Amino acid sequence: MNLLGLDRKGLEGFFAEMGEKPFRASQILKWVHGRGVTDFEAMTDLSKALRARLADEAEVRVPEAVMDQNSEDGTRKWLLRLDGSNAIEAVLIPEKNRETLCISSQVGCALECSFCSTGYQGFNRNLSTAEIIGQLWYVNRILEREGEGRQVTNVVFMGMGEPLLNFKNVVPASELMKDDHAYGLSKRRVTLSTSGVIPYLDRLTEVSDVSLAVSLHAPNDELRNELVPINRKYPIAELLAACRRYIADKPHRSITWEYVMLDGVNDTDAHARELVDLLGDIPSKVNLIPFNPFPEAPYRRSSDARIRAFARILSDAGLVATTRKTRGDDIDGACGQLVGKVADRTRRQEKRARREQVTGA
Template sequence: MSSVAVVSSENMDEKQQSVSTPVVQATHTKVNLLGMSRTELEKFFEDLGEKKFRAGQVMKWIHQYFVTDFAEMSNISGKLREKLEKICEIKAPEVVHRNYSKDGTRKWVFRVGDGEGSLVETVLIPAEDKTGARKTLCISSQVGCALDCSFCSTGKQGFQRDLTPAEIIGQLWMANYSYMEDVPVAERERTVTNVVMMGMGEPLLNYDAVLSSMQLMLDDFAYGMSKRRVTLSTSGVVPKIDQLAQDIDVALAISLHAPNDELRNELVPINKKYPLQQLIAACQRYLAKDGNESARRHVTIEYVMLDGVNDQPEHAQQLLKLLKNLPSKINLIPFNPFPHAPYGRSSRNRIIAFQKTLSDAGFVCTIRQTRGDDIDAACGQLVGQVADRTRRAEQWKKKVAQQQEILRTQG
């Protein structure tokens, strides 16, 4: 039987709302079917003495019709539905906040875990392209992040834990459901067209759960997404890039942000373990792995534009040299400042000049349009305001304040 989880909050504006989420009431003895792969569900039903084709039926109800009440699964016998009701649940993460921007961007803050739990974010960005209406969902894979990239709001909150497959795929489930809460079950259609594993956390450091979730995204009994429309973004965990090439065919993005090792060591500390030469070689190996209608035509390079840090003409020339033998598309990202950030956003003219250098050399280079500024849509921003459960942010803000004091006294 479905229930409604209601989270109340005071002083919310009209864009930041308390949310009602349809979920099965949780108990510690019930098995959550939401994050199970087809193989896992087939085994589950066989263990119950049922035919394994039941797995495909239930998957469609969960991921294509967004049903959480077993009683509504009309092509399953009443006896089996009663059994499932007793031992199973279909439970997405609890929505604490939802923020809908004027430009169509949507953002959710989810509570994961028992009790007070922890908070993670998900952002949906709508756009129009040559294929029509596109809705891209940016999904989190961890609570916080251990990599501590110097320009990242999420990194300043520290790392708490990995997300489970149900908590990862539940973000996609909820984003789709948000467009059809009042739509009759028979008329519901999947709305999200693209997924990027680019939210809070480093996906390759939660490898098994992320792999299982992406397999659900591609499964025709679940979301049936094209492998070209599912992208994993990594800061450069080289051994796991090689493992990913063996396990699944999805698009790969690299959170690069610097064209040389010295600067990248500062901005993306994992570079000290896996420097650029190793990272680019891993990307080349990933593209060399053949697949049927493979998503591996190119690697997307993400490059956040930091004023006076990585946006100079010499940086553009270094980037050209670094990527000359790697089929790639470059996405320039205007920096989204957050409280106490030690960087500023590059000027529009500087970003355009940087783009022209890369485009003139033959690279496909786009400038990401900033979206959802009115709802803190940059990864980690809203969670950083709501809850910081580590001392990293506190220590970091203190360090910034000390640096500012030194500059003031010297000036």
């Protein structure tokens, strides 16, 4: 049993089966996540007998980095090895008074958004809770070793994968992030980004209060069907209704709408006005994301002037609109560029190549 992946509830159940008291969960959380200790023998407030039993029945297995890249703007990306031929990427984005870690929830992505490099690489499997929280554990240990008093202050589930399609492992990982004996992050500093898997979004409403970001990228179904294919199953009207339900009992909360800016595709004044009408009564923040190119991409980034004009229409209508600063693109660590190393079970690239052969594209 890898204790790295057990939240408080999971640890309490683990120790109950051993005949131990529930408070052992808090002790392990402090040692493993708060202090970064993986050797049971070093956990001195546990009895020798319990330490010996834990060494026999459990472990704390942490990630291993096979690549560490630094961007000119201070962004840093790690490639973390998993089982077999799979690896995932995690990205640290430093800002004044903030260290934001972008983490992955799947090896590749089960969805196929047309503007995202991760989707082009295919999909292998969900990450375990230990593999998800391990990204935060690993980066905090790196920051501790390098000194300067830095630590991760914000976590965003915006790396590889669709978090809600790994619901059973993402939720306990987010609980660990918020646990005062582990990482102590507030609910506003843990953000889950989703393309809109509505059944799981409704389940999230029942069990979690993390911040929510939604990959919208289009103001109407016809265009979103092309950019975010899951929209064909869960169209925009149903998605908006689910988002309203998510924040209904959360005072002063809003939805962040992610909107990638694609030249001549979704960035006209008409699109902006349509977006204003769409969001209407929902407390919203719109995050405009300049498109980050990758080799197979069929799109170009909107010009800075076009992005400013789009943002102005949103702001004049009373929406909070920000433009995300592109970070880490020189190391392919920017939004939509993460690829990792995926043993693709979907054979997505092979199928795409065959389609292109047939169509002559």
